[in-house]
Amino acid sequence: MSDENFEGEVRQRQLRILEALLFASSEPLSLAEMSPYVGDGANLPVLIEELRALYANRGVNLVRRGDRWAFRTAEDLGFLLRREEEETRPLSRAALETLAIIAYHQPATRAEIEEVRGVAVGKGTMDILMEAGWVRMRGRRRTPGRPVTYGTTDAFLDHFGLEHLSDLPGLDELKGAGLLSSRLPPSLQIPLPFDGALRDDEDPLAPDDQGDAVSDDD
Structure with missing residues (x-):
């Protein structure tokens, strides 16, 4: 041969x-x-x-x-091949808006998410998104209080059929799909999301940080 x-x-x-x-x-x-x-x-x-x-x-x-x-x-x-599946715990409007903001503004802290939405993030909202496997804790911001930063996961990309974060739809498309509400400020701009390991203003998570997601920034 x-x-x-x-x-x-x-x-x-x-x-x-x-x-x-x-x-x-x-x-x-x-x-x-x-x-x-x-x-x-x-x-x-x-x-x-x-x-x-x-x-x-x-x-x-x-x-x-x-x-x-x-x-x-x-x-x-x-x-x-589309199947009708029962959603045992459908995502609320608040969860969908929070997910969209994290996707476009990541890495984002809870305080930054609340600033964009104009309302507080409910205690269980982040839990639901993390349990779904679409949101993860990335690190801690190098600012007073060292708040946790959040970002999306590969499971998020897979679920929504995206190859990269750069494939995310535009602002008008998000509103048309009901992922963003009219409560958001009209001047809202979509930034370029960061999906690398850590930014210069982030520190790695500590081993005991995983249980700190719901209480961070409270």
Whole structure:
């Protein structure tokens, strides 16, 4: 067997491994999580793009969600598989507005969220968003009181079908979808959200910070 044929077989095997991993996973996977299964020397960024191209015109597509990848039903065929699901705890208007503000203003503290909304964030609102897996505690702001900063998760991107935060809809689209209410100031501007690890004005969370979300900024 020539070297070229051997390399081609190795590449096909690597693609099949990635395909199997992604189909078997219930959650999007990062390249780092898939790397141990593919073998040393594999060019994962190139392989994943090749796999995405292979599925570009199929009933399922390989999509990116932040730094993770997953197979999802092609957007134009989603209506065929849509299921009616009962929402045991539907999101309130306050929770939807809070989620939208965090998405666009992250990293944001509770005080900053309240400043944008013009009303206080209820004690359970942040709990609901964190339990849904759409919001996470990022760090602590380097300001008096060291308030917790919040941001969205890859699960948020996956649920709303976004590849990056830059794919978020505009302000008018948010209002039209009912995610922002008329109570918000007309001068509200949508900033560029930051989804990196930590900003220069943030410190890492301490081990005991996870239980501090609801009381922070009170």
